[in-house]
Amino acid sequence: MSRIPHPEVDVDRQLTPGGVDRSRLRLRSTAAVLTSLTALAATSLAAGPAVAARAGLPCLLPRTPAHHSLGLDTWNASYPRPDRDLDAAMIFLSFPDSPPTIRTDELAADHFPATSRFFARASYGKFTLRPHPQREWVQMPEASTAYGIQRDWGAERRSAYLRDAVAASDARVDFSKYDVVYFVADPDAPGVDSDATKVVNFDRPLRADGRDIRRIVTVFEQHPPDRNVLAHETGHVFDLPDLYHRPVDGKGDWDTHVGDWDVMGSQFGLAPELFGWHKWKLGWLDRRQVACVSDAAGTLLTLDPLGAAPVRAGAGGTRLAVVRTGDGSAIAVEARGAAGNDRSTCTEGVLIYRVRNETASGGGPIEVVDTHPDTEACWGSSVYPPLADAPLGVGETFTVAGDGTRVEVADRTPSGAWTVRITPGA
Numbered sequence: 001m002s003r004i005p006h007p008e009v010d011v012d013r014q015l016t017p018g019g020v021d022r023s024r025l026r027l028r029s030t031a032a033v034l035t036s037l038t039a040l041a042a043t044s045l046a047a048g049p050a051v052a053a054r055a056g057l058p059c060l061l062p063r064t065p066a067h068h069s070l071g072l073d074t075w076n077a078s079y080p081r082p083d084r085d086l087d088a089a090m091i092f093l094s095f096p097d098s099p100p101t102i103r104t105d106e107l108a109a110d111h112f113p114a115t116s117r118f119f120a121r122a123s124y125g126k127f128t129l130r131p132h133p134q135r136e137w138v139q140m141p142e143a144s145t146a147y148g149i150q151r152d153w154g155a156e157r158r159s160a161y162l163r164d165a166v167a168a169s170d171a172r173v174d175f176s177k178y179d180v181v182y183f184v185a186d187p188d189a190p191g192v193d194s195d196a197t198k199v200v201n202f203d204r205p206l207r208a209d210g211r212d213i214r215r216i217v218t219v220f221e222q223h224p225p226d227r228n229v230l231a232h233e234t235g236h237v238f239d240l241p242d243l244y245h246r247p248v249d250g251k252g253d254w255d256t257h258v259g260d261w262d263v264m265g266s267q268f269g270l271a272p273e274l275f276g277w278h279k280w281k282l283g284w285l286d287r288r289q290v291a292c293v294s295d296a297a298g299t300l301l302t303l304d305p306l307g308a309a310p311v312r313a314g315a316g317g318t319r320l321a322v323v324r325t326g327d328g329s330a331i332a333v334e335a336r337g338a339a340g341n342d343r344s345t346c347t348e349g350v351l352i353y354r355v356r357n358e359t360a361s362g363g364g365p366i367e368v369v370d371t372h373p374d375t376e377a378c379w380g381s382s383v384y385p386p387l388a389d390a391p392l393g394v395g396e397t398f399t400v401a402g403d404g405t406r407v408e409v410a411d412r413t414p415s416g417a418w419t420v421r422i423t424p425g426a
Helices: 042-046 104-111 114-122 155-169 229-237 276-282
Strands: 050-052 074-076 086-094 129-133 180-185 198-208 211-219 290-292 299-303 320-326 329-336 349-356 366-368 397-399 406-412 418-423
Touching: 086 104, 086 155, 104 129, 114 129, 114 229, 155 198, 155 211, 180 229, 198 229, 211 229, 276 320, 276 329, 299 320, 299 329, 320 418, 329 418, 349 406, 349 418
Parallel strands: 086 129, 086 180, 180 211, 290 320
Antiparallel strands: 050 074, 198 211, 299 418, 320 329, 329 349, 349 366, 397 406, 406 418
16 A cells, blocks of 8 residues: 555535525645655646547547536546446545444435436436445544644645554455545544545545545545435546536635536536436447537427437437637537426526636536526525526527527427527638
8 A cells, every 4th residue: 555645736615505605715835745756736646648539520629728628528447437337446534533323324325316316317227336334433543633634725734644544544445346435434524524524635646445536435434425426426537527606715706617517517506417428438338329419500300308218228419519719619509308306407498608628617617508597496495596597498599608508498308308490600
């Protein structure tokens, strides 16, 4: 087992269901600890080993060195790709200053099977996240208060926590069997801060049981936890970016980029289904389900709702339409309805959003286009009401500012699909 290198920089936060900022800004440390290794920048990890992701389509964007780049021509092999079933170890950590009063199976039930079901729906059954919760508590060598657990966690204490967690659990857990590792702290321990939940990446992987461990999900959630928290964090394990807006001073609205649309924006969103672009990146949409639009005269398409299950196994209805608008940018169009992970959505229709492959995680790599800028919806339930009514309805037309892409919604079929005409800008 190697020493723990300096963690890669990471930022995350959460909001209350009403959209109130909890200031869950988690800043990684910049000081090297435990080793004299120099930490790699976030961008260098994204530029690491890659494998071919799919045959080229004219509207896909190339992957760039940006952290969690939304380029799709290659896959960063530093991350497990969920195009096959993956196994996840869930290890429960207790502390000598606070004997647990809750059972490990209760904490496991906070997250599973809900998280596995989220990904099964999002992938149309193409991917299964198989949890393996440990039955017994693993006791850490130090008191919970000794690690200084908090959202602005110092590198030395955080590295000590991870070093102790791996060492304490190694005798019971064969890490070579798992693709994902969750360390779940006793939520009742006095030193545990729920704001510290995050994914910690390493500039050099840990080595345990003959397997590289490149990242660990550290879970400090209360019981019961925030909704969809593990789906959000696990999305990072699969190289998906944060989609929320990060105020410079930690104050202000976090959800101006995508609102309720996609769990990587807000885990409390009413429509947390992953964007079609994310599903394309992860391998859950194939080229038959993606329409590249380039005809200047316009293209008529029928879009199946993104969250709806296929009518039959292997059905390949169009789920995503894309207009390439530049070397590193595109306009994406998809239908969103009350199905699958979007079953709690407050509006349905045709959603339009911008994608940029050079924008890093947290900087707005995806921005939803507000097709109703003068209205809002779902006050009291939406995380960001100005974008809650962003989709277009039947009979509506919208021209995207800047590039002139025009989207017209002509009809909705009896099966619930949406008929749209998309005309690229001049």
